[in-house]
Amino acid sequence: WSSKDFPWYKKVVEVLETTFKLPGFRPHQLQTVNAVLSKEDTILIMPTGGGKSLCYQLPALVLPGITLVISPLVSLMEDQLFALKALNVNAAMMSASATREEVNSIQQAMVDKNSKLKMIYVTPEKLAKSKRFMTKLQKMYELKRLSLMAIDEVHCCSQWGHDFRPDYKFLGVLKGMFPDVPILGLTATATSKVIVDVQKMLNISGCLVFRASFNRPNLFYEVREKPSNQKECFDSLVELMKTKYAGKSGIIYATSIKDCEELMQELRKRGIRAGCYHATLDAALRSKVHQKWLSGEYQAVVATIAFGMGIDKPDVRFVIHHSLSKSMENFYQESGRAGRDNKPADCILYYRFADVFRLSTMVFTQQTGLECLYGIVAYCLDKTRCRRSIIASHFNEGWDTSDCNEMCDHCRRPREKKEIEIVEYCRSLYKLIQNAAGNDAKLTAQMLVDAWFGKGKANLRVSSVKVPSLSREMAEDVVGHLLIEGYLAEDFHFTPYNTISYIKRGPRAAAALSEKATVKMCVQGARKTE
Numbered sequence: 001w002s003s004k005d006f007p008w009y010k011k012v013v014e015v016l017e018t019t020f021k022l023p024g025f026r027p028h029q030l031q032t033v034n035a036v037l038s039k040e041d042t043i044l045i046m047p048t049g050g051g052k053s054l055c056y057q058l059p060a061l062v063l064p065g066i067t068l069v070i071s072p073l074v075s076l077m078e079d080q081l082f083a084l085k086a087l088n089v090n091a092a093m094m095s096a097s098a099t100r101e102e103v104n105s106i107q108q109a110m111v112d113k114n115s116k117l118k119m120i121y122v123t124p125e126k127l128a129k130s131k132r133f134m135t136k137l138q139k140m141y142e143l144k145r146l147s148l149m150a151i152d153e154v155h156c157c158s159q160w161g162h163d164f165r166p167d168y169k170f171l172g173v174l175k176g177m178f179p180d181v182p183i184l185g186l187t188a189t190a191t192s193k194v195i196v197d198v199q200k201m202l203n204i205s206g207c208l209v210f211r212a213s214f215n216r217p218n219l220f221y222e223v224r225e226k227p228s229n230q231k232e233c234f235d236s237l238v239e240l241m242k243t244k245y246a247g248k249s250g251i252i253y254a255t256s257i258k259d260c261e262e263l264m265q266e267l268r269k270r271g272i273r274a275g276c277y278h279a280t281l282d283a284a285l286r287s288k289v290h291q292k293w294l295s296g297e298y299q300a301v302v303a304t305i306a307f308g309m310g311i312d313k314p315d316v317r318f319v320i321h322h323s324l325s326k327s328m329e330n331f332y333q334e335s336g337r338a339g340r341d342n343k344p345a346d347c348i349l350y351y352r353f354a355d356v357f358r359l360s361t362m363v364f365t366q367q368t369g370l371e372c373l374y375g376i377v378a379y380c381l382d383k384t385r386c387r388r389s390i391i392a393s394h395f396n397e398g399w400d401t402s403d404c405n406e407m408c409d410h411c412r413r414p415r416e417k418k419e420i421e422i423v424e425y426c427r428s429l430y431k432l433i434q435n436a437a438g439n440d441a442k443l444t445a446q447m448l449v450d451a452w453f454g455k456g457k458a459n460l461r462v463s464s465v466k467v468p469s470l471s472r473e474m475a476e477d478v479v480g481h482l483l484i485e486g487y488l489a490e491d492f493h494f495t496p497y498n499t500i501s502y503i504k505r506g507p508r509a510a511a512a513l514s515e516k517a518t519v520k521m522c523v524q525g526a527r528k529t530e
């Protein structure tokens, strides 16, 4: 598909250079453009910042008629329209906030063969809800003016993605309604499972799939143990920002809005210029924070995941996750905002056992919420493997560890891999859980570890259960490992104030109790010396 022999090649290059003012294609762009212009349904998987937009914007200008661009966020569309306007490209957006005149002029253009309009941006909600727009679209199709349908963030179709949106389901009708108009689906992160799901949902099974490498060679990946003492944790962040990242710019992700605000205050108290950014700030304030960060007035923005989609600051030198992300996909996308200029940048995640349960009680009602969360927990708990190889295997990409170039904590300071047998620990934990149940009690993960160490309420302890000869952190790692491997499981209970996660036996309990059972966990061995 990367051939230069297609009849439109000359025109494509001309548009690339004169309209988009770009010197050449990035990997996978020409393939995708060729496929789309050949009317092939295509899915393009490319990391954020890789240049996906060009893959439909350029064909939109080469093809006659109009390209429909379906995108989930109005703010993303506004950014794109702004950029297109600067390039003198005629594009418009159908949104809830559009004025009557704007709507009329778009609808007019849809059926007017002399119109110069090349692209219409629309949200899936709008498509699903506006019969009138769908009728116009049908007309436009009959007049052969619908040339391409681009669906941005296409993983939102799939329940297996990290960002499922019900309105994307409606997009399943498009292929049936407009069978000979190619569909181009775009996403930054998608496992094979998600892609198969998306193809089915859009009725384009068997379509072309182009996959750019996930690998960001300039990003250094690291997981740090998060101090359980909050003050210590703030101090360590500030220390980093005053030394290694002095004069450099970054993002700190936090779990909740309250965490964001608190973290910002704590950083400010310690003399760091920081702003915060989350969904409940009004648009004007958000834009102000964004501006101050872009200009360097703020060294860091403390943000929930709301911050990021559509931001394009090239010199982000650090992305710090103050707590776990909700999934590997989220983590990859959030950390991927670092180092867009291809210069070295750091992606640090602060891991702490307690955070697993803060997040699990937030995500467990989502269909794949827990499975996705355990994916990122596995990344954190892994003490020896190359971080890149964990990310690669998550995205079903092969990976040669030596290609990491010591750009992760494990490859930079490698350790021997050591396996320990934890089946006895697992059985001890079962005894504690059973004993608690006998006393009409349930154990949270913290209570379970306490009881294991002979602490907490007396009736929750079991004399035949030996205190493990492990550090508290290591014991927590064991519980975490048993949880993500299915030997333990979470049991959620609603109270009027919150949701509590208790620990129970997991679906693999029978296997752990069988006579010859073995359950292994990798721990850090001695440092490898050169």
Ligand code: ADP
Residues within 6 Å of the ligand: 022, 023, 024, 025, 026, 029, 046, 047, 048, 049, 050, 051, 052, 053, 054, 312
């Ligand atoms: P994505 O949608 O994959 O996150 P974008 O389409 O927003 O990425 O592109 C990211 C940046 O890369 C934009 O600033 C864009 O102008 C730039 N870009 C895209 N294609 C090229 C190219 N062929 N050469 C140079 N820069 C490019």
